[in-house]
Amino acid sequence: MASLTETHIENRERIQPNDTNNHGSAHGGKIMHWMDEVGAMSAMRHAGETCVTAHVGDLDFKRPVPGGDTCVIGAYAYATGRTSIRVRIRAFHEDPTTGDRERTTDAYFVFVAVDADGAPTPVPDLAVDTERGEELRAAALADEPRG
Template sequence: MANISETYIENRERIQPNDTNNYGSAHGGNIMRWMDEIGAMSAMRHAGETCVTAYVNNLDFKRPIPRGDTCVISGYVYETGRTSLRVRLQAFHEAPRTGEREQTTDSYFVFVAVDEAGTPAPVPELTVESERCENLRDAALAGEGGD
């Protein structure tokens, strides 16, 4: 059994010219792909199985990330079902020289654990063992409904 903190993953992508749209900012499809990849890794860390995307809820793009800046993606499992895992994913614009951050995107993905045959596989119970785990879970549950 993993706890919420053990599923927390953060990754950075530098926004290159091939990652941008006609307006010189990160293409939304790229941000979604990066979020999906981090979400799957977080889910797999808990499930111990391959995890596939089943559902995307409330993918809200609030601000652009300009070319040359950094996109930080963070994600963690906050709830599990029998074979499913709910993962909160956020993207941030980060200035590469100062490290200043501003949230740009927020979403909730559902992944399903699958075995080698591609059949849904049971996942272990998720534990909440610290104040940080509680805070992460509570923040995800509070924001899941959207605005």
């Protein structure tokens, strides 16, 4: 079991020509794929088990990620159910030469922990043991989609 801050995962993908759409920016499906992978890693870090995607909520593309830039995906677990883990995932485009970032995509995913047979398995409660963890959880809960 990891604390909230220990579930934070960040990954980078360079937007290559085969990652782009006909507008020269990252294809939305690629970004969704990367978000799903990073979100699952965050959930697994907490659960200590394999986690599979159960729900994607409010996946909002706010602006494109230009080809040649870097797509940074950040995720952290912020709440748990009996077998589920809710993960906030955000994507940014980052200029590879300066490191300047701009948020491009927000999403909330739910993952379910599964055992070796693929059956849902219980997850531990998520510990929030730092002020930063409290801030991250509060932000995720405040912005979480309702309904």
